Amino acid sequence: MNKRSSHHAYLVRVQDIIDLSPNLRRLVLHSDELADYPYQFNGAHIKIFLARHGQTMPQLPQFSGHGFNWAEPDNKPIVRTYTIRDYDAKACTISIDFVKHGNSAPASAFAEQAQPGDMLGISSPGGPNPMLKMAVRYLFAGDITALPAIESLLATIQTDACGDVVLLLPQIEDLPATLSLPAGMRLHTFYGDLSLVPALVKLVSTFAPLTCDDFAWIAGEATLVKPLRELLRTQWQLPPLRHYAVPYWRQGENEESYHAARHNFIEK
Numbered sequence: 200m201n202k203r204s205s206h207h208a209y210l211v212r213v214q215d216i217i218d219l220s221p222n223l224r225r226l227v228l229h230s231d232e233l234a235d236y237p238y239q240f241n242g243a244h245i246k247i248f249l250a251r252h253g254q255t256m257p258q259l260p261q262f263s264g265h266g267f268n269w270a271e272p273d274n275k276p277i278v279r280t281y282t283i284r285d286y287d288a289k290a291c292t293i294s295i296d297f298v299k300h301g302n303s304a305p306a307s308a309f310a311e312q313a314q315p316g317d318m319l320g321i322s323s324p325g326g327p328n329p330m331l332k333m334a335v336r337y338l339f340a341g342d343i344t345a346l347p348a349i350e351s352l353l354a355t356i357q358t359d360a361c362g363d364v365v366l367l368l369p370q371i372e373d374l375p376a377t378l379s380l381p382a383g384m385r386l387h388t389f390y391g392d393l394s395l396v397p398a399l400v401k402l403v404s405t406f407a408p409l410t411c412d413d414f415a416w417i418a419g420e421a422t423l424v425k426p427l428r429e430l431l432r433t434q435w436q437l438p439p440l441r442h443y444a445v446p447y448w449r450q451g452e453n454e455e456s457y458h459a460a461r462h463n464f465i466e467k
């Protein structure tokens with residue numbers, strides 16, 4: 200079957216709702232159109248398009264070389280970025296794991312209130328491809344928003360990989376029972392809020408520095424990502440090609456207000 204172009208938006212319906220943990224909810228999204236979704240790998244970025252208040256269905260964008268084009272610019276949906284957690288071509292489904300962080304935030308509220316049949320839009324995959332470089336040693340670090348990607352990526356690395364996985368999760372029940380690490384990798388967990396970031400950064404700073412044969416993957420709230428990227432680049436002298444360090448959100452700012460600052464940070 201022909202795969203669609205890599206820039207396309209799909210109208211999908213919530214098919215299943217699975218509570219993975221107290222703070223993480225999986226939505227399984229279905230559309231017959233997903234049979235030829237240009238899937239790359241679990242852990243890739245994906246845009247979601249949410250209907251505005253009073254609508255049942257979001258407007259979907261057309262794509263140009265410069266990003267989204269809107270037929271009705273005054274009626275744009277709410278746009279957020281998430282992670283592809285699973286794709287099933289036969290079942291025509293894509294799964295996304297949403298952090299439930301309150302009903303006043305549009306994407307979180309959508310997930311918390313989701314009912315089978317609810318509609319949203321999704322994009323084709325985005326982000327670096329491949330996301331990971333082959334490495335002797337890996338460092339993964341992130342909060343619960345990064346957990347869907349970390350779990351996905353850990354499932355793809357070689358069984359003799361070594362390194363460290365450092366997670367900041369709201370509570371112990373958010374650690375997936377299915378999380379599987381190669382025998383040579385160590386898991387370090389912090390349970391609580393962002394006040395634990397300094398302790399987490401301190402722990403990572405005690406690890407042997409990564410070298411050009413290694414790879415670091417870091418994502419989560421901005422105050423977690425920033426000092427870790429600083430450590431990688433300044434103290435460990437790790438070149439940008441050997442790490443992914445993306446602030447997924449910033450406390451106190453919604454996606455609309457934080458989007459440009461994230462891109463400035465990534466491009467620095």
Ligand SMILES: Cc1cc2nc3c(=O)[nH]c(=O)nc-3n(C[C@H](O)[C@H](O)[C@H](O)COP(=O)(O)OP(=O)(O)OC[C@H]3O[C@@H](n4cnc5c(N)ncnc54)[C@H](O)[C@@H]3O)c2cc1C
Nearest residue numbers: 281282298300304305306307344447449450451452453454
């Ligand atoms: C590449 C990429 C991949 C991502 N993948 C995932 C994913 O798979 N799952 C996932 O849940 N998130 C993921 N995120 C993060 C997600 O896009 C943000 O958390 C986003 O802000 C959520 O939108 P919202 O409408 O719920 O909140 P917004 O309207 O953006 O924010 C409203 C308020 O909530 C706060 N807020 C936002 N996110 C959180 C949070 N997680 N915890 C507590 N407060 C928060 C904001 O600071 C703001 O004060 C990803 C982000 C990026 C860039």
